[in-house]
Amino acid sequence: MTWLPYAVAAWLLAAGLYGLASSRNLIHLVGCLSVCQSATYALLLGLGYRWGSIAPIFYDHPPGTPAVDPVMQALVLTDIVVGATLTALLLVLTVQIFKRTGTLDPEQLKPMRRRGDPAGADAPRSAEHPSR
Amino acid sequence: MTNALLSALPTAILVPLPVAVPLVVCAILLATAHLLPGRLPDILATLTALTVGILCALIASRAGDGAVTYWFGGWEPRDGVALGIGFSVDAASGWIGAFIGLLYALAFVFAWGFFGRTHGHFHILMLLFLAAMIGFCFTRDLFNLFVWFEVMSVAAFALTAYHLEESALAGALNFTVINSLAGFLMLGGIGLLYARAETLDFAGIAAAVANAGRDPVVAGGFCLVAAALMIKAAAVPFQFWLADAHAVAPSPVSVIFSGAMVSLGVFGLAKLTAVVFAGSAQVQDALPTLLTGLGALSAVLGGWMALLQRHLKRLLAFSTISHAGIMLTGIGALSAGGTGGALVYVVGHGMVKGGLFMIAGILLATRASIDEIALRGLGRGIGPAGAAMAVAGLLLAGLPVGLLDQGSRLLHGALEGTHPYAFVANLTGAALTGAAVLRATGRIFLGLGEDPGDEAGAPSEEEREKADRPLWLMLGPCCILLLLDVIVPPAWVEALAPDAINAFAHGTLTGGMEEGPLWAAWCPVGAAIALAAYALFRHKLPRAIVRPVRATQSLPARGLEALHSGLIGDYVAWLAVGLALIAGALALA
Numbered sequence: 001m002t003w004l005p006y007a008v009a010a011w012l013l014a015a016g017l018y019g020l021a022s023s024r025n026l027i028h029l030v031g032c033l034s035v036c037q038s039a040t041y042a043l044l045l046g047l048g049y050r051w052g053s054i055a056p057i058f059y060d061h062p063p064g065t066p067a068v069d070p071v072m073q074a075l076v077l078t079d080i081v082v083g084a085t086l087t088a089l090l091l092v093l094t095v096q097i098f099k100r101t102g103t104l105d106p107e108q109l110k111p112m113r114r115r116g117d118p119a120g121a122d123a124p125r126s127a128e129h130p131s132r
Numbered sequence: 133m134t135n136a137l138l139s140a141l142p143t144a145i146l147v148p149l150p151v152a153v154p155l156v157v158c159a160i161l162l163a164t165a166h167l168l169p170g171r172l173p174d175i176l177a178t179l180t181a182l183t184v185g186i187l188c189a190l191i192a193s194r195a196g197d198g199a200v201t202y203w204f205g206g207w208e209p210r211d212g213v214a215l216g217i218g219f220s221v222d223a224a225s226g227w228i229g230a231f232i233g234l235l236y237a238l239a240f241v242f243a244w245g246f247f248g249r250t251h252g253h254f255h256i257l258m259l260l261f262l263a264a265m266i267g268f269c270f271t272r273d274l275f276n277l278f279v280w281f282e283v284m285s286v287a288a289f290a291l292t293a294y295h296l297e298e299s300a301l302a303g304a305l306n307f308t309v310i311n312s313l314a315g316f317l318m319l320g321g322i323g324l325l326y327a328r329a330e331t332l333d334f335a336g337i338a339a340a341v342a343n344a345g346r347d348p349v350v351a352g353g354f355c356l357v358a359a360a361l362m363i364k365a366a367a368v369p370f371q372f373w374l375a376d377a378h379a380v381a382p383s384p385v386s387v388i389f390s391g392a393m394v395s396l397g398v399f400g401l402a403k404l405t406a407v408v409f410a411g412s413a414q415v416q417d418a419l420p421t422l423l424t425g426l427g428a429l430s431a432v433l434g435g436w437m438a439l440l441q442r443h444l445k446r447l448l449a450f451s452t453i454s455h456a457g458i459m460l461t462g463i464g465a466l467s468a469g470g471t472g473g474a475l476v477y478v479v480g481h482g483m484v485k486g487g488l489f490m491i492a493g494i495l496l497a498t499r500a501s502i503d504e505i506a507l508r509g510l511g512r513g514i515g516p517a518g519a520a521m522a523v524a525g526l527l528l529a530g531l532p533v534g535l536l537d538q539g540s541r542l543l544h545g546a547l548e549g550t551h552p553y554a555f556v557a558n559l560t561g562a563a564l565t566g567a568a569v570l571r572a573t574g575r576i577f578l579g580l581g582e583d584p585g586d587e588a589g590a591p592s593e594e595e596r597e598k599a600d601r602p603l604w605l606m607l608g609p610c611c612i613l614l615l616l617d618v619i620v621p622p623a624w625v626e627a628l629a630p631d632a633i634n635a636f637a638h639g640t641l642t643g644g645m646e647e648g649p650l651w652a653a654w655c656p657v658g659a660a661i662a663l664a665a666y667a668l669f670r671h672k673l674p675r676a677i678v679r680p681v682r683a684t685q686s687l688p689a690r691g692l693e694a695l696h697s698g699l700i701g702d703y704v705a706w707l708a709v710g711l712a713l714i715a716g717a718l719a720l721a
Contacts, residue, residue, distance in 0.1 A: 009320075020309065020704040029700065033312055040319045047327040071326065075275060079319055082282050086312050089289055093308065096293070097301045106700050109302045 005046025012039035026094045026104045030087060037083045041076055048072025143194045147202035147219050147270065150184045150191070150229060154263040158256050165252030171245070173252035177259060178240040184262060185233025192226025197631035201272070214333035220272035222635035223628065224475050228399060229269045231479045232392050234616075235486055236262050238609035242490050243384035245601050247294075254294065261287035261388065268396055274322050274332045274408075277400065281318060281364070285311045288393060291385045292377050300380040306700050307377035310370070313707060314363035321356030324349050325408075334407050338638075342411025351718045354415050358401060358422075359711050365397030367460055368430040369710045371453045372696060372703040375437070378449035383493025383597060386445060390452040391486035395478040398459040402471050405463060406637035416466065418721035420551070422714060423464025428557030430457025435564025437696070439663070440689055442504040444492045444572060448485065451528065451565035455481050458543065458561050461554040465546040467643035472633040473542025476625060480536030483617040484527045488569065490610035491521045495576065496597040497606065504572045509579030514603060518577030520610055525573055527617060529566020529660035530559075532653035534618040538625055544648020559656045566660030571667045580668040 012035055019032030048069035054061055056070035094104065101109055157180045161173055191200055199222040203209075207216020221229075236258065247254050264283035271277050289311070293304035326332055328349050329340030344350050359370070366374040374394065378386050401423075409415040434454030441447035459481070462474030494517050496502050499510050511518050527536055540562065547555040574580040629645055670678055695702075 013320075017704055017708055020313075021701045021708075023701060026305070029309065033309060036313060037316050040316050040323070043320050044323045047323050071332070072323065075319065075323065075326075078275075078279065082286075082315065085286055086308070089286065090305070090308055090312075093293055093301055093305050096296055097298075097305065100296075100298050100301065106305075109298070 005042050005049070009039045009043035009046065012036070012042060024105050024107065026097065026106060027091075029106065030090045030094065033090070034083065034087060037079065040079055044072050044076050044079070143191065143200050144202050146187055146191050146194075147200055147221055148204070150187045150233070150266045151219075151263045151270070153183055153187070154180050154259040154266075158259040158263070161252045161256050161259070165256070168252065173255045174240060174244055177255040178237050180259060181233050181236035181240055181262060183233075184266060185230045185237060188226050188229030188233055188266065191221050192223050192230060195221055195223045195226055195635065197635055198222070199635055209333070212336075214331055214336055217271075217273045217276050218333065219267075219270040220334075221270050223632035224636040225269045225403075227628075227632070228475065228478060229266050231482060232262065232265050232269070235388065235391050235482060235613075238486070238613060239384045239387045242387065242493065242606055242609045243382075244605055246382070246384060246598055254291075257287050257291050257294075258385075258388070261291065265392060265396060268400065272334045274325065274334065274337060276332075278315070278318050278322055281360070281400075282315050284393065284396070285315060288377075288385075288389065292381045294382055294385070295380075297380075302698070303376040303380035306698070306703060307373045309700055310363060310373040310703055310707065313704070314360040317356045317363075317711070318360035321353045321358075321360065324353035324356065328353070338408050338411060341409055341415075344412070346414050347412075350409075350412055351414055352715075354409055354412070355711070355714045355718055357404065359707075359714055361397045361401040361404070362426070362460075362710070362714075363397070363707070364394065365401065365456050365460065366394055366430070366453050367426045367457060367710075368433055368453075369706040369713070371430060371434065372706060374453055375446055375449040375696060376698060378452065379443060379446040383445075383489055383496060386448075386492070387486045387489045390448065390489055391482035394452055394456050395459065395482055398456055398463065398474060399478060401460070402463045402474060403636070405466075406471060406640050410638070410640035414718060414721050418717045420464050420466055421721075422717040424461045424547070424551045424554040425464075426713075427457040427460030427462075427464055428554045430454065430460065431557045431561030432457075432564070433692070435561040435568070436689075437692055438565050438568040439571075439667075440693065441568070444495065444502045444504055444507075445489070447504070447568050447572060448488050448492060451568060452485060454561040454565050455485070455528075458540070458558045461547060461551065461558060462543045464554065465543075465550060466641065467546050467550075468630065468633045468637070468641040469542050469643055469645045470546035471637060471641055472629045472645055473539050473544075473546055475539075475633070475636070476535060476542060476629070477539030480534060480539045480617055483613045484524050484536055487520065487610040487613040487617075488524045488528075490606060490613070491517050491524070493597060494603070494606045494610075497601060498603065504575055507576045508581065509576070511577035512579065515577070517603075517607055517610075518573060520607065520614060521573045521577065522570065523614055525566050525569030525660070525664075526657060527614070528562065528569055530562045530653050530656045532650065532657075535620045535625070536617055537653060538622050538647075541647040541653060542629075542645055544652045545646035546643070548648055548652070555652075559652060559659075563656035563659035563663065566656060567663035567667070570660055570664035574664060574668045582671045 016032050016036030020029060023029040023032055050066060050068050053066035053068055056067040098104055165173060194200060199220045201218055201220045203216045203218045264280045268280040289304060289308045292307055293300055325337055328344055329337040341350050363370040378389050381389060405419060431454050434450050434457055438447050438450035441450060459474040459477050462470040499507055501507050527534060530537060530540055543558060
């Protein structure tokens with residue numbers, strides 16, 4: 001039991017969140033999301049680890065030999081699959097966004113921006129004051 | 133004949149079918165879609181969704197006052213150790229599954245011919261989405277819950293961006309990033325809980341949690357899992373992604389998003405708090421403040437934002453935030469009445485909101501606009517849709533008839549004495565969202581309100597959906613949903629609810645199921661009509677009345693609009709704030 005993997009996980013999560021919050025480039029943003037996800041890898045592997053034990057493969061070890069927790073490793077494996085799917089999907093979205101808008105800066109694309117209103121400040125105009 | 137056949141089927145075989153059937157059809161469609169003639173994928177998908185609904189209803193009626201359990205591959209627990217993955221269906225989960233199946237079937241009918249030639253991709257994604265939702269409702273394994281959560285998310289991301297337009301892409305990106313973060317948080321939380329319980333089965337974790345006492349690992353696990361589910365349920369301050377995603381998704385997809393996906397976040401939270409975390413005093417102490425507080429805030433803020441919108445789908449999206457907040461307050465009451473009310477509300481709200489998004493889709497298809505101001509008076513040719521929208525608006529405000537009202541009455545009864553501020557917030561949220569829908573109805577279908585003149589520009593890029601579909605085909609499913617909400621017999625729900633909630637919560641929730649007073653149902657309806665009338669006839673009122681109202685409104689309204697900036701960085705910052713709020717509530721409990 002050591003605190004190091006948990007500290008690393010917390011650090012990765014915080015760094016990833018900071019990167020997401022301050023990102024000005026969509027590809028950088030996708031990378032930051034992967035950093036956040038790495039926090040879960042570190043956390044899960046840290047939780048499942050047992051000192052002085054083998055990998056959970058009993059081919060050349062007698063059953064009953066202390067092994068690290070295979071459930072955690074299965075969780076991490078699933079997590080990696082999820083991560084690959086998400087990264088691929090996000091990069092596809094990024095490519096499509098770049099094709100349509102010619103920019104990768106999230107500040108330049110707001111979902112409900114008014115056409116021909118680059119500032120986008122008045123985006124979803126209030127229905128209360130239509131004539132303003 | 134069929135009855136005899138059905139009763140011969142052992143229930144245990146039925147349990148995995150509602151998930152397996154759509155997945156198999158999904159695979160078949162994917163392999164053969166390019167060979168299938170025109171409308172066959174539509175028919176196949178509709179039938180599959182209906183089958184899922186019927187199967188779920190069958191399981192629910194068989195479950196009675198207990199639960200039907202199924203262990204995959206026969207891995208039943210031995211000596212109290214559950215190594216396998218199980219599905220456990222109680223009546224409440226089963227009926228919600230049945231509702232979801234029905235909603236999908238109607239959404240498929242609504243989407244008939246919507247996408248032209250798609251090689252069935254839309255149907256494949258939707259069926260995957262359906263299977264994930266049912267699995268999410270049925271599972272009794274925490275990691276399995278996460279898997280369905282992720283499958284649900286990935287299908288939803290792809291469906292949001294289906295049109296590949298500029299605003300759809302930006303909305304989908306925000307949705308994807310925030311909900312992926314939700315997935316990561318959930319997985320981290322599951323890891324922590326597993327570290328304490330050494331099992332992923334709900335019952336096993338519940339036992340370990342009860343033994344752990346005041347344990348930071350359990351509290352941390354709960355914090356992360358609850359944050360993930362609240363992101364899905366769009367509670368303040370996690371709500372930002374919802375308006376972006378629901379407003380830009382294709383209408384049939386928005387029907388599912390608002391009708392089922394958001395509510396499932398609430399459903400998951402209700403299940404976990406009642407089943408898994410019932411034994412942790414720390415969590416149970418923190419829950420009322422946390423859930424009624426954030427729920428009440430969501431109810432009011434969502435309602436207010438809905439009133440400020442002129443993009444009809446965005447308006448409906450904010451009203452979903454408001455109503456999800458109302459459901460959360462019910463769970464925060466920690467009583468059988470509160471949770472029961474929230475679950476009935478999930479179904480009733482899904483029907484009404486699904487119908488409303490279908491009407492928005494009808495306007496997009498037949499009038500080629502979704503902007504309330506630009507549509508002013510244009511709805512005159514499609515009167516029946518206007519009538520349906522008015523009815524839906526009144527139901528949303530709490531007209532005392534139907535399933536939605538029954539749910540909100542139960543919520544009122546549970547909250548009235550114990551959490552008066554949440555009770556008031558529920559009434560306010562219902563009134564504000566009802567007013568927003570009624571105002572839009574009056575403006576679009578009756579041509580009421582000021583003539584905006586030339587300034588009525590569209591707020592986003594040109595939007596329209598495929599037009600050459602018959603009106604009755606789109607209006608039919610909407611009317612069926614609204615009708616169902618109204619005609620479900622209250623006595624049946626009343627008789628079913630106590631046992632169903634007991635089985636759902638494994639007997640951890642106490643208290644009766646009292647209904648709230650009748651005035652609490654009528655109040656928001658009256659307020660909604662008055663507010664809508666004020667918005668529509670304001671230009672006829674003397675300026676002395678209008679000016680102070682406008683002055684007190686505009687500053688906070690502008691502030692709220694500025695908060696919903698559409699910037700992913702802001703949303704992530706708010707997510708961190710929300711996480712800190714949950715952690716703080718747990719630390720203080």
